[in-house]
Amino acid sequence: IREGFKIAIVGPTNAGKSSLLNHLSNRDVAIVSEIAGTTRDVIETHLNIDGYPVVVSDTAGIRDSKNEIEKKGIKLALDKAENADLKLIVIDAKNIDFKGVLKELMDENAILVVNKSDLLKEDLNFEIKNYEHVLISVKNNLNVEDLILKIKNKLKNKFITSEDILITRARHRQHLEQSLNYLKNFEEKNEAEDFDKAAEDLRLATRHLGMIVGKVDVEEILGSIFNDFCIGK
Ligand SMILES: Nc1nc2c(ncn2[C@@H]2O[C@H](COP(=O)(O)OP(=O)(O)OP(=O)(O)O)[C@@H](O)[C@H]2O)c(=O)[nH]1
Numbered sequence: 311i312r313e314g315f316k317i318a319i320v321g322p323t324n325a326g327k328s329s330l331l332n333h334l335s336n337r338d339v340a341i342v343s344e345i346a347g348t349t350r351d352v353i354e355t356h357l358n359i360d361g362y363p364v365v366v367s368d369t370a371g372i373r374d375s376k377n378e379i380e381k382k383g384i385k386l387a388l389d390k391a392e393n394a395d396l397k398l399i400v401i402d403a404k405n406i407d408f409k410g411v412l413k414e415l416m417d418e419n420a421i422l423v424v425n426k427s428d429l430l431k432e433d434l435n436f437e438i439k440n441y442e443h444v445l446i447s448v449k450n451n452l453n454v455e456d457l458i459l460k461i462k463n464k465l466k467n468k469f470i471t472s473e474d475i476l477i478t479r480a481r482h483r484q485h486l487e488q489s490l491n492y493l494k495n496f497e498e499k500n501e502a503e504d505f506d507k508a509a510e511d512l513r514l515a516t517r518h519l520g521m522i523v524g525k526v527d528v529e530e531i532l533g534s535i536f537n538d539f540c541i542g543k
C-alpha cells in the first residue's frame with residue numbers, strides 16, 4: 311500500500327494511451343499526437359483513488375520498430391506491464407491491433423480497454439467482442455467512469471483480503487513472525503519433560519505480541535531510549 315498500486319497503460323501506437331493517462335490525471339502530463347510512436351519513455355503520475363495511492367505509467371506504443379530508441383521504449387513498456395499490479399491494455403476500436411505480446415499480457419490482472427468508440431460506426435470486431443472489455447471514448451468522455459469503477463474493483467480485491475488482516479508495518483510483521491516461531495518451538499517441546507522451557511516459549515510469544523499492542527514494561531522502554539538515543543542516565 312505504501313508503495314502504491316501500480317497500473318501500466320500498454321497497447322499499440324496511437325490507441326490513445328497518453329490521452330487516457332491525461333484524462334485520469336486530469337491534466338496534460340503526456341504529449342498526445344496523431345503521429346504513431348509519440349511516447350517513447352515511461353511517464354508516471356501519482357493518483358489517489360478512494361484513498362489508495364496509485365502510480366499510473368503511460369508507455370511507448372508496441373509495434374515492430376527499427377528505431378533503436380523506440381525499441382528501448384517498447385522494452386521498458388513490456389517491463390512495466392509485467393511488474394504492474396494492473397495492466398490497462400488499450401486498443402483502437404476502428405483499427406484493431408491485438409496480437410502477439412499484447413495478447414499474452416491478458417490475464418486476470420489486465421483490463422482490455424477499447425478506445426475511440428466515437429469513431430465506431432459498425433459493430434465492434436467479433437474477436438474482440440469475445441473478450442471481456444470496456445468500450446470507451448477518451449475524446450468524448452464516454453464510459454470512462456465504467457473503466458474507473460473496474461479499476462477500483464481490481465484495486466480493492468488486491469488490498470482487501472478475505473482474512474481482513476493487513477500488516478502495514480515491518481516492525482509488526484517481525485514481531486508476529488517471532489511470536490509464531492516461539493509458538494512453533496512450544497508445540498515441538500515435550501510437555502512433561504520440558505515443562506519449564508515450553509512455558510518460557512509461551513512467555514516470549516506473548517511478549518512479542520505485547521510489543522505490537524503496547525504491553526511492554528517501562529524498564530524496557532527506558533532501556534531502548536538510552537540505547538537508541540544516546541541519553542545518559
Ligand atoms: N476519435 C478519437 N480520437 C482519440 C481518442 N483518444 C485519443 N484520440 C486521438 O488519437 C491520437 C493518438 O492519441 P495518443 O494518446 O497520443 O495515443 P498513444 O496511444 O499514446 O500513442 P503513442 O504514444 O504513439 O503510442 C491523438 O490524435 C488523440 O487525440 C478517442 O477516444 N477518440
Ligand SMILES: [Mg+2]
Pocket residue numbers: 327328329340341342348349368369371
Ligand atoms: Mg503516447
